[in-house]
Amino acid sequence: MHTIVMTGASRGIGRLAAEQILRRSPDVHLVVVARGTSGAQLSEELGAGGHQVSSVSADLASLESVRAAATEIRDRLAAGDLPPLRGFVGNAGIQYTNALTAGPNGFESTFAINVLANHLFVRLLEDRFAAPARIAITVSDTHFGDFRHNLGMVPGPVWQSPDVLARIGAFPEPDTATAGRTAYSTSKLAAIYLVHEYARRLPTGIDAVAYNPGFVPGTDLARDADPVSRFVMRRIMPMMTLTPLATSRRAAGRFLADVVLGTTEAPTGSYVDRRHVTRSSEESYDPQREAEVWETAERVIAAYVD
Numbered sequence: 001m002h003t004i005v006m007t008g009a010s011r012g013i014g015r016l017a018a019e020q021i022l023r024r025s026p027d028v029h030l031v032v033v034a035r036g037t038s039g040a041q042l043s044e045e046l047g048a049g050g051h052q053v054s055s056v057s058a059d060l061a062s063l064e065s066v067r068a069a070a071t072e073i074r075d076r077l078a079a080g081d082l083p084p085l086r087g088f089v090g091n092a093g094i095q096y097t098n099a100l101t102a103g104p105n106g107f108e109s110t111f112a113i114n115v116l117a118n119h120l121f122v123r124l125l126e127d128r129f130a131a132p133a134r135i136a137i138t139v140s141d142t143h144f145g146d147f148r149h150n151l152g153m154v155p156g157p158v159w160q161s162p163d164v165l166a167r168i169g170a171f172p173e174p175d176t177a178t179a180g181r182t183a184y185s186t187s188k189l190a191a192i193y194l195v196h197e198y199a200r201r202l203p204t205g206i207d208a209v210a211y212n213p214g215f216v217p218g219t220d221l222a223r224d225a226d227p228v229s230r231f232v233m234r235r236i237m238p239m240m241t242l243t244p245l246a247t248s249r250r251a252a253g254r255f256l257a258d259v260v261l262g263t264t265e266a267p268t269g270s271y272v273d274r275r276h277v278t279r280s281s282e283e284s285y286d287p288q289r290e291a292e293v294w295e296t297a298e299r300v301i302a303a304y305v306d
Helices: 012-024 038-046 063-079 109-128 177-201 227-242 249-261 287-304
Strands: 002-007 028-034 052-057 085-090 129-138 206-212 271-273 276-278
Touching: 002 012, 002 109, 012 028, 012 038, 012 249, 028 038, 038 052, 052 063, 063 109, 063 287, 085 109, 085 249, 109 129, 109 177, 109 287, 129 177, 129 249, 177 206, 177 287, 206 249
Parallel strands: 002 028, 002 085, 028 052, 085 129, 129 206, 206 271
Antiparallel strands: 271 276
16 A cells, blocks of 8 residues: 545546546555545545545645645654555646735745645655655646647746745736736746756655646636636537547546556656656756746745744
8 A cells, every 4th residue: 555645636637537546546545635624525535435535634825734734644654544655746726817816825826826835745745755656746738838738828927036926916917817827827837847856856766747737628727717717618618628629627637647656657857748758848948947946935935844
């Protein structure tokens, strides 16, 4: 038996990936991280049929809450209540309709959830991983910033100092949906930078991989959007999965499970586009930016890793 910790397993591709992981790997104990009491119901549903599933509560926008969740997992591992830790899946993600939404710690919530929460989990669990282990971070091909990858729906990233990106109002007209979507694509670029840093810095035997599901209509990623946009995403856009331009939720969940379980072979630091290892954008290979994101993330979480 071994343990995999997963965020973002409540809905969408994460829920489907969790079901796949449990079905295909009966020796997994899956720890789902979810807000409030929803994790208990989720673990009960996923555990049906004898699967080993438990939950830990966390609000990913709050670094205190993430620390508490990671500490609980550490304690359970140390006590032998959980089998050895072999995986972390940072699948949770959010896209807001502005760039002014702040979390409890004052950080812009897109950056807090899509970047800082994953980093704090990785750093607090780092010494508890039993090699071979894999960290899988869900990213997005919106970081390319071109029509081919975002179909004109999400602006490309606008890079700035990570200290600026971590704060509200980092983009022009920050109260607009365009700014919120720019914050999203930029946060995913930052996540790829961190994956490259993990590949350099984590101990041998702990691999880190960035997973891109492609455009997946019908998820709740844009759940904070206006009613018309939500209707289009949930009812109209799913028809695009009949074309090569989009990925169905079921396929995206299966591809994520492939990455987590190692069915998709990927060296540490890789970018997996659906089921294939390939290169991310040219912009995403920048050692100076990678170091800057690492340094900022380390400084931000320093008070929570003592």
